[in-house]
Amino acid sequence: MKALLLKAKGQWDSMPVEEIDTPSPGKGEVLVKIHAAGLNPVDYKTATNGNPNWEYPHILGLDGAGIIEQVGDEVTEWKAGDRVVYHGDLMRKGTFAQYAIAQAHTISKLPESISFVHAAAIPTAGYTAYQALFRKLHIHRGQTILIHAGAGGVGGYAIQMVKYMGLTVITTASRHNHDFVKKLGADYAIDYKEEDFVNRTLEITNGIGVHAVLDTVSSDNATKSLDTLTFNGQMAYIAGAPDFAQGVSFARPLSFHQIALGGVYQSSNTAEQADLAMMGDEMINLLLGGYVDPMIKKTISLEEIPQALVELSERHVTGKIVAEIEQE
Structure with a gap:
């Protein structure tokens, strides 16, 4: 698969797109074909100093929307072909790639009437x-x-x-x-x-x-x-x-x-982790009802993410930037 690779801490403004192996889902996980990934200040902030739990090259990106490609063992509530959106675990490889792993109890179902780009703008900030x-x-x-x-x-x-x-x-x-x-x-x-x-x-x-x-x-x-x-x-x-x-x-x-939204992944409290999915469901309902606009400033490609992160770091971005990884 193609992925945007952080080769070492601090190098987030020059990440290359390269081919790497597609991951496989473990117990309680799903493999998502990422159609869109949202950008957030946390991406460049954490990449600046790195994280002791990361193995390089690392893949940034917390917000993902796409289609489940494969389910892991003991996943019964989801199946291949389901459209989903989720907020990922900072400690794991992220959504700036064609495929990413998500924990099944933290993802939300995405209706056909909401685009992947709109959905990917929601998780971290929303x-x-x-x-x-x-x-x-x-x-x-x-x-x-x-x-x-x-x-x-x-x-x-x-x-x-x-x-x-x-x-x-x-x-x-x-x-x-x-x-x-x-x-x-x-x-x-x-x-x-x-x-x-x-x-x-x-x-x-x-x-x-x-x-x-x-x-x-x-x-x-x-x-x-x-x-x-x-x-x-x-x-x-x-x-x-x-x-x-x-x-x-x-x-x-x-x-x-x-x-500390993402901090819940560092907890063993799966009920609190599952609240990410519940909040996602509520946000999707607000979007469906027209009560919330995803505030998308622009849509970019996977290759354009580093420059967009630079724009975010300069603190002049209004609304949200979303990378479209796979065309709908």
Whole structure:
């Protein structure tokens, strides 16, 4: 099979496409013929320093959509020919290839009405947003939420889902992305380069603050965001924990939630791993209902992935980039 190979850590911007052996599924696994693979910042971030569990050459890519080619032993719920989408295990070889191995209990069925390209744009960013909002923050109608980096993958999916749930949405984004995030459903967009987002958020909420914050930026940004939370406010963070001691008091108790979507593969808790499939099913239903747009910025080839990862690393990409590995 053809695969994009990471020959050594740090070489993600110059990965060649080469022929390697097609893997075979083991017990509880399926072999997926990859039709489309989504790109995410985690791809270049992990490849920069490598991982002690990888054997080189390694194959990056966590988001895959395609057709099951073969099932392994003890797989009874899936068969060859099934269309699927999934979020893969960071420790294993990934989806930037013609074929990839997935764990059967973590994949979701993909209906014919959704393209592989649209589906592949969802898992890492979409499931992360879903987990933060519905597994951790337990958002509900009438609340107000501050979502950082709304023009990115996680932020963009989060905006769409919370708007569907009936929340008031405040987001941070560069000014040239304000139209984009408002089309996704943001009620207010704050240019973090020109405005103090804490002061602006408190102004929007008449000094009360927001019920929840989703921080996708940094530990420092999460710490600053504590000042935007109201009484019993909650924060979910994916890019570093805030300084929990800052702004927390008896008069303003707060709750914190760490989001580490792929970390579940390092656990022996198969029920929690299977929740990846459940979140995938829910995201597919939102896509089918027209409540979520996959936000695809562009579609590329397998060979073009390294340059696209460079674009992601420069932090100027709005929405999602998807590599089409096999034409539908």
